[in-house]
Amino acid sequence: MSAMFPLRIRDLRFQPNGRAVLDGVDLELAGDGITLVLGPNGAGKSVLLRTLCGLIEPSGGTIDWGGTVPPKFGVTMVFQHPMMLRASVLENVALALKPHGIGRGERHRRAAAVLARVGLGGREADSARYLSGGEKQRLALARAWVTAPRLLLLDEPTASLDPSATAEVERIVREIRTDGTRILMVTHNLGQATRLGDDVVFMSAGRVREHAPVRRFFAKPASQEARLFIQGELPWRMNF
Numbered sequence: 001m002s003a004m005f006p007l008r009i010r011d012l013r014f015q016p017n018g019r020a021v022l023d024g025v026d027l028e029l030a031g032d033g034i035t036l037v038l039g040p041n042g043a044g045k046s047v048l049l050r051t052l053c054g055l056i057e058p059s060g061g062t063i064d065w066g067g068t069v070p071p072k073f074g075v076t077m078v079f080q081h082p083m084m085l086r087a088s089v090l091e092n093v094a095l096a097l098k099p100h101g102i103g104r105g106e107r108h109r110r111a112a113a114v115l116a117r118v119g120l121g122g123r124e125a126d127s128a129r130y131l132s133g134g135e136k137q138r139l140a141l142a143r144a145w146v147t148a149p150r151l152l153l154l155d156e157p158t159a160s161l162d163p164s165a166t167a168e169v170e171r172i173v174r175e176i177r178t179d180g181t182r183i184l185m186v187t188h189n190l191g192q193a194t195r196l197g198d199d200v201v202f203m204s205a206g207r208v209r210e211h212a213p214v215r216r217f218f219a220k221p222a223s224q225e226a227r228l229f230i231q232g233e234l235p236w237r238m239n240f
């Protein structure tokens with residue numbers, strides 16, 4: 001494992017205009033696995049991910065990347081509605097490698113290989129803008145995957161997708177993890193959390209309230225708040 005892990009977040013705060021959006025987040029992530037971030041609307045889940053990838057400057061606290069400085073490369077984020085460049089499917093992926101100093105031919109070779117792995121082989125010349133929602137999300141995952149990030153942040157990547165497109169994204173996420181990328185993913189889909197997650201981070205009101213292995217979280221949540229959250233979101237019984 002690279003020196004980026006364990007990732008230690010201590011007392012992380014984000015207080016725009018004095019409002020505590022992140023209100024002292026403490027979290028430690030070991031170097032392997034898929035962690036699902038759950039919690040009610042407005043809990044600060046997306047802000048936490050954006051802070052980790054440098055899109056938001058925290059008001060206080062520390063992020064210790066395994067004792068190293070914040071990595072220049074190695075942390076990538078995929079959003080619910082990914083932006084596509086006005087270019088081909090292949091170029092959308094290949095351009096992600098440009099800052100890494102990789103030559104054009106090799107960029108295209110690697111992009112084509114990863115497009116095949118996300119089920120977009122044969123679509124290289126198509127315009128990325130005209131892909132379906134599920135295809136765009138797979139392209140966004142390919143764009144992240146091609147850079148072999150150490151940490152991949154996924155913010156509700158399946159929120160607008162139908163069940164089969166969701167299943168496809170889940171397959172890809174598992175493969176990215178198998179390739180050695182640490183994954184931190186926000187979802188409101190509790191079934192997805194049980195299918196994909198090794199562990200669960202439960203957030204509310206800008207804090208991490210619980211961090212537990214996924215089975216334990218759903219079978220025996222530590223707090224009444226988490227219990228109510230699970231009950232409110234789960235229309236079916238869990239059978240572990």
Ligand SMILES: Nc1ncnc2c1ncn2[C@@H]1O[C@H](COP(=O)(O)OP(=O)(O)OP(=O)(O)O)[C@@H](O)[C@H]1O
Nearest residue numbers: 016021039040041042043044045046047048056186
């Ligand atoms: N850049 C920002 N500056 C100021 N406030 C922000 C910023 N980004 C988000 N917020 C606020 O922080 C709060 C938490 O937002 P966040 O998007 O992290 O919630 P969330 O837990 O991801 O919720 P949801 O499940 O609805 O997506 C919200 O009230 C939001 O308006």
